[in-house]
Amino acid sequence: MAMQNSVLLDTPSSDGDKIEWVKISLVFLPLANPISDAKVLTGRQKPMTEIAMLFAEIGTQEGGYGLGFSYSKRAGGRGQFEHAKEIAPTLIGENPSDISKIWTKLCWAGASVGRSGIATQAIGAFDVALWDLKAKRANLSLARLLGAQRDSVRTYNTSGGFLHTPLDQLLVNTDISREKGIGGIKLKVGQPDCQVDIKRVEAVRAHLGDDFPLMVDANQQWDRATAQRMCREFEQFNLVWIEEPLDCYDAEGHAALAEKFDTPIATGEMLTSVSEHMEFIKLRATDYLMPDAPRVGGITPYLKVASLAEHYGLMLAPHFAMELHVHLAATYPTEPWVEHFEWLEPLFNERLETRDGRMLVPTRPGLGLSLSERVSGWTAAQVTFGEKK
The missing domain is CATH 3.20.20.120 (Enolase-like C-terminal domain)
Incomplete structure (x- = not known):
């Protein structure tokens, strides 16, 4: 029994870890050619020329790191970013393993604007980042x-x-x-x-x-x-x-x-x-x-x-x-x-x-993704909460 307890205590991920900082970025990814589907031909939309990406990066006291994203085609990207900016401070100090608890907390932080649409899409970027972080801590692909x-x-x-x-x-x-x-x-x-x-x-x-x-x-x-x-x-x-x-x-x-x-x-x-x-x-x-x-x-x-x-x-x-x-x-x-x-x-x-x-299916830990250098040139807005140490 003592040996079993020792193995558990040696597990890399600590139950006492806390989210220390959160960074969100609004990125407009340009498309090589304007894109048209039936909604364009019926006059309901204009051709799509870019995709708005909401990136969330989460860091913990123990050095954990997670990357997540959400997106919007045509309008909505700035709205997602603004909503994410309002609810992001809610993450600071939370245990990153408590993903369901954090999702609920983020949802209630913006409850007056509903539980769908922009409100949940903004939460999505944080949620994906937390799962990415959790998989990396386990040294497993998502x-x-x-x-x-x-x-x-x-x-x-x-x-x-x-x-x-x-x-x-x-x-x-x-x-x-x-x-x-x-x-x-x-x-x-x-x-x-x-x-x-x-x-x-x-x-x-x-x-x-x-x-x-x-x-x-x-x-x-x-x-x-x-x-x-x-x-x-x-x-x-x-x-x-x-x-x-x-x-x-x-x-x-x-x-x-x-x-x-x-x-x-x-x-x-x-x-x-x-x-x-x-x-x-x-x-x-x-x-x-x-x-x-x-x-x-x-x-x-x-x-x-x-x-x-x-x-x-x-x-x-x-x-x-x-x-x-x-x-x-x-x-x-x-x-x-x-x-x-x-x-x-x-x-x-x-x-x-x-x-x-x-x-x-990638075998790299987490999503197996890292942001390219080109992202900085497409970044329209960025804000960090908490402090990196």
Whole structure:
């Protein structure tokens, strides 16, 4: 018994550690080319030219360090930063291992603005940083800390299939993705002329062959009648899924499509709380649930969503942020998909590997990420709470 106690006392992580300092940064990552999906063609949004990143860095008295992030496409980045700035002092002096307790404390610090949207997305950056720190203290990758089911995850590319991309370039992009070892292709649909969508999907399916995994994403731009017609048209193309055919909050409409058609329905990326996901899960309004950890408030609430999805037998395909979601997808019992977007790569020194249609789960401690030198040039605002020693 004495030997067992000695082993426990020699464990590197101390139960008495405290958060000593927190640094948050607002970074605007420029995109090489303006990005357009169906929301642009319908006049609801302008082409996207940058991504606002909220980085959180957390340091402890014992020298622990964690890096986390959240993000916003188009408006919202400055709002996330301002909310994070208000609640960040709440972290000082807390034990970094008390992640659920800290999440709740941060949530109550901004309770008057709700438990979803910008409020939880700001919390998400801190939460991810705390999990990164915890995994590093255990000298484990995040996936292994959480209980990995696999060492690699199926991956599909989205960045090459946007609506602004001409058809001939679209076909070139699919070849590039396959040469990189990516195992699926997703196309954006939702053109004002539905026949254009059908022709583009038909051409890519012919180019890829009958069995190569192909998905489409309408980005919420169809009404119920149009979604019915397009889902019926797309049945012939052997798609892995049809994503966001309706407004992201139309759970009943998605449920009707999931019930009626053989092609699976996918949605969930725009939801920003566990309760919003629960409505879709209970109604079986999706076959592939697509939670986004930064949007839902970090890893802590993401794990609750994933647990519910597993209980109800849903398939999983977390949205965007592959640098984080490759770890989380690796823990899901049923084989998931991870979305391949190279957009965030300039922010980090490390790169994810793809091979034989799969994304390899990093084995470095924590997320396995460090910020690149280029980040400082894109930083618009930064503030530190507490004191580094």
